[in-house]
Amino acid sequence: MASWCYPESWHRVLCSTLGIERMAKCQETYLSSVTAEAHMQSKFVGAVSILALLCAGCGGSGSDAATASPAITPTAPSTTLWPTATLTSVAYTYNGSGGNRIVAGRGALPNATVIDIALDGVPRWLLSARRSDLETVWVCVLADGRVVGYVLNGDRTIPIAISPATIDASLQPTLALDDKGAAYLLNIVDVHTPSGSTTTAVQLSTKKSAHVDTSGNLILRSDAGDENLSLNALPNTRILVDEQERLLLLADPSDRYSHDVLHGNSIANSVVFVATQPKLQVIKKIEMPAPKVIEGNGLIWADMNGDGQRDIIVTVSDSTVGSALMVYSEQGALLAAGAPIGTGFRWHHQVAVAPFMTSNVPELAVTRTPHIGGVTEFYHIEGPQLISDSAKLGYTSHHESASDNIDMSLAGDFDGDSQMELLVPSEDFTRLGAIAHFGANDVRRKWEVQIGGELMTNVSAVNDGAGHLIVGVGHSNKGLRIWRDPSL
Numbered sequence: 001m002a003s004w005c006y007p008e009s010w011h012r013v014l015c016s017t018l019g020i021e022r023m024a025k026c027q028e029t030y031l032s033s034v035t036a037e038a039h040m041q042s043k044f045v046g047a048v049s050i051l052a053l054l055c056a057g058c059g060g061s062g063s064d065a066a067t068a069s070p071a072i073t074p075t076a077p078s079t080t081l082w083p084t085a086t087l088t089s090v091a092y093t094y095n096g097s098g099g100n101r102i103v104a105g106r107g108a109l110p111n112a113t114v115i116d117i118a119l120d121g122v123p124r125w126l127l128s129a130r131r132s133d134l135e136t137v138w139v140c141v142l143a144d145g146r147v148v149g150y151v152l153n154g155d156r157t158i159p160i161a162i163s164p165a166t167i168d169a170s171l172q173p174t175l176a177l178d179d180k181g182a183a184y185l186l187n188i189v190d191v192h193t194p195s196g197s198t199t200t201a202v203q204l205s206t207k208k209s210a211h212v213d214t215s216g217n218l219i220l221r222s223d224a225g226d227e228n229l230s231l232n233a234l235p236n237t238r239i240l241v242d243e244q245e246r247l248l249l250l251a252d253p254s255d256r257y258s259h260d261v262l263h264g265n266s267i268a269n270s271v272v273f274v275a276t277q278p279k280l281q282v283i284k285k286i287e288m289p290a291p292k293v294i295e296g297n298g299l300i301w302a303d304m305n306g307d308g309q310r311d312i313i314v315t316v317s318d319s320t321v322g323s324a325l326m327v328y329s330e331q332g333a334l335l336a337a338g339a340p341i342g343t344g345f346r347w348h349h350q351v352a353v354a355p356f357m358t359s360n361v362p363e364l365a366v367t368r369t370p371h372i373g374g375v376t377e378f379y380h381i382e383g384p385q386l387i388s389d390s391a392k393l394g395y396t397s398h399h400e401s402a403s404d405n406i407d408m409s410l411a412g413d414f415d416g417d418s419q420m421e422l423l424v425p426s427e428d429f430t431r432l433g434a435i436a437h438f439g440a441n442d443v444r445r446k447w448e449v450q451i452g453g454e455l456m457t458n459v460s461a462v463n464d465g466a467g468h469l470i471v472g473v474g475h476s477n478k479g480l481r482i483w484r485d486p487s488l
């Protein structure tokens with residue numbers, strides 16, 4: 001699938017990166033999800049990727065809402081940050097439009113060349129995208145909302161202007177490059193509110209985007225104007241996108257469960273699956289039965305059972321048994337469920353799906369209880385269960401004080417040995433450790449790198465187009481640290 005998106009050489013890069021020998025198997029098993037994650041680093045040719053939906057199981061009850069789709073209210077285009085140029089690359093803090101934090105390519109850590117960039121403030125978010133064979137663009141949103149950008153060419157960094165120059169730093173930014181190399185943040189200014197608040201946005205095609213406005217409506221924006229769908233969307237919900245430009249997002253903010261790991265934006269009762277063609281309409285809405293909720297705003301859409309079809313991975317919680325990991329098919333069937341953590345107010349942070357053991361078995365990397373001594377776990381499906389057979393202490397993927405940043409970990413082959421690692425911060429957030437799963441009861445830290453301060457941003461990575469990974473973070477000592485292959 002998705003061969004339209006990449007030349008054959010790209011498929012080879014992706015598959016060899018993932019340690020998968022059979023190209024066909026690679027494509028059918030992983031390319032769908034990795035294509036989405038790699039989208040940001042590659043030529044942006046149109047549609048992105050994502051998925052669908054919802055939950056029943058865990059007790060969830062599905063409902064087909066296609067016939068009850070809210071009315072579409074076209075509105076005139078409003079003043080936005082919408083660029084008129086042709087976009088060539090798009091980047092998200094979660095590294096791909098499918099919500100799976102995975103990057104294709106081969107890194108050179110831990111012995112990479114370290115490039116430090118001093119900032120005029122503490123960084124909050126970091127995005128990166130490939131601009132040419134020689135150049136990558138790195139854009140940082142500071143904690144006060146200022147936006148700074150740099151072109152990296154070899155070991156040289158050159159400041160560049162970013163539009164807009166300031167943004168609401170509480171929102172995850174979306175970066176786009178146009179065909180002239182200019183960089184934009186695509187977050188939308190909601191002109192329908194007195195504050196003109198900025199909202200999260202995703203790119204569907206070069207001339208179309210989707211965002212949630214401050215009233216919880218889903219807006220599909222194009223040159224033809226806006227389409228508006230009333231969804232009661234979760235503020236700051238991650239909006240996932242698939243090759244058919246369908247959207248998946250969380251809706252119905254909930255007060256059923258007071259364990260709010262993202263400070264007001266992380267508890268939802270529903271998942272909503274939306275088509276954007278031929279018109280904006282709800283395909284399916286899955287509602288959690290009380291007292292269950294979906295915890296966290298980061299859905300993952302990736303193939304978890306190895307059948308080549310994307311699955312939907314959510315963390316379902318209540319105050320009695322805490323959280324449990326759940327995997328659903330796109331049709332809404334519960335495929336597998338993990339054991340509840342057993343105690344209320346304990347969270348699983350789902351991070352990435354990848355073949356960590358190079359055996360072609362998809363595994364879900366998770367940080368268990370990230371705020372009270374994180375435990376890195378790798379889950380696979382056995383029958384109706386999600387099973388973790390091993391764990392590693394000392395690393396955590398979520399910083400409570402940076403509560404809305406759930407993108408501090410990333411999966412990839414960061415050292416170029418053909419095995420996937422999970423790059424995850426140490427508990428004091430001063431180091432990134434490469435955690436690898438070798439087999440049952442065998443999870444090891446392969447190596448670490450120093451961050452240069454305390455990690456303050458998401459982990460960002462970009463493929464240079466030749467398969468080399470460049471990795472970057474922002475830290476508390478007012479700086480960015482970027483690792484690149486010294487042989488380049």
Ligand SMILES: [Ca+2]
Pocket residue numbers: 302303304305306307308309310311
């Ligand atoms: Ca599947």
Ligand SMILES: [Ca+2]
Pocket residue numbers: 412413414415416417418419420421
């Ligand atoms: Ca590796």
